[in-house]
Amino acid sequence: MSCRLRRVVIGRISLLLVFCGLLTACGGHQKSVYRPDSTTKRSVGQKPYTVNGERYEPLSSHEGFVQSGIASWYGSDFHGKTTSNGERYDMHAMTAAHKTLPLGVYVKVRHRDNGREAVVRINDRGPFVAGRIIDLSYSAARDIGIVDSGTGPVTLQALGYLDQTATGRTAYRAPASYDRGSFGIQVGAFSRLENARRLADEIKRRYGVSSISESVVKGARYYRVRAGNYTSLKEAEQVRERSPDRVIAAGFVVALD
16 A cells, blocks of 8 residues: 555544544443453552543552543433343433443442532443543433533542442442453444455554454444454553554544453
8 A cells, every 4th residue: 555545544534533433422332241350450559541631540459440531421312222231221220331341330420510429330331432431321411410411521430349248238349450351442433344344454464453343323333443452451541542553542442342
């Protein structure tokens, strides 16, 4: 491929990334299963990192995960559709979509302007829009006061899995680490499979690993291209942040299937 042609292809890919980001606030419903490794220890003193201009602030302890950014919500258009953990989305339940947190983890969401809070369970993946860190159900969005505005500034605190053994109180059990799992860098979303395959082949040729995830958003089918397969969220973020490749640098980290 000539240098001039490569620049044209990259330019078109960048436009597609922006266009697809505007199309969907929630990242579809690919089936994702997180299997925590109980033997893995989270490194003490893990440094904060930045994704799409938003600061992620993991705690130095394995007991939590803190993140600040923009929350959005999704409602009737997705009501009854399958979420990433196989459940049917219920807009009246207290659930949410997150790009990387383990499915089944409970998260406290606090609106940074009005102080209102809600506790939600992560059962879906998304939102695949730059700058947004969580997609809330309608009920959760109503509780913190962002239904009318559509979005709002929030801080997330991961609480862990619900502890079914606790009696007379609500308690949570944290996984061994929020940093361990399977993560990739999403670099494109296409409505045509052949376009996704073309980019995936190019990514694989240059970086060794690529994958395509199929999802349906508001009745439209999308094929999302991911680069790499990392066992650490922090490692995946560092690769994205330090990459001289504009396609990789413009992407964002997601939990892989």
